Amino acid sequence: MTDEIYGIGGLQTRTYNRMPAGTATPDETAAYLDKWAIAHAQADGRDIEERPVSGGLVRMDALTELLTLHNRTAAVLDEFAAPPPHLLAEIYEREAVLLDRVAAGGSGRSARDAKKRAAEARERAATHRAQDAHTKSIAETQTPDQHAIEHERRWPKEIWGPYRVFPDLATARDWCAHCNVWIGTETSRS
Secondary structure: EEEEEEEEEEEEEEOOOOOOOHOOOHHHHHHHHHHHHHHHHHHHOOOOOOOOOOOOOOOOHHHHHHHHHHHHHHHHHHOOOOOHHHHHHHHHHHHHHHHHHHHHOOHHHHHHHHHHHHHHHHHHHHHHHHHHHHHHHHEEEOHHHHHHHHHHHHHHOOOOOOOOOOEEOOEEEEEEOOOOOOEEEOOOEE
């Protein structure tokens, strides 16, 4: 998506990703939706096929998905001055999987190049995962109310827009990439 907003220096055009979080992990998301549909059908006493959601989906070929992945990378880089490392790690991890598929379906130089690029993508993903773990380990944790006040002070809406959070399902906390803090119920450092 593109959006025109007034920011520092006047009118600016931003590109950003509006895809739901589940689209980054389509296999897991489709499996979850299959389970959800089956559970609800059984609760209503209806018979339903084994894969009610994923059964009708058609997977993109690896090269097409690589092109869309590059668009996603551009959107993330456009959205953030310093993209959160876990978002970049997800992109590089997916790129490695897709390049492995390209290598498996190819031969000769194209297969070797794809294998080499897949290894490089895995290295970049590992680097970003390590950065993410380090950043999150030293980040302060704030209550939602504390964070709302601090966020408004540091990033006024007329300049930056609403903050974006990333959930950590294991701890039921959110990560604010703008402020570099966890948002949760604790007030001590993590």
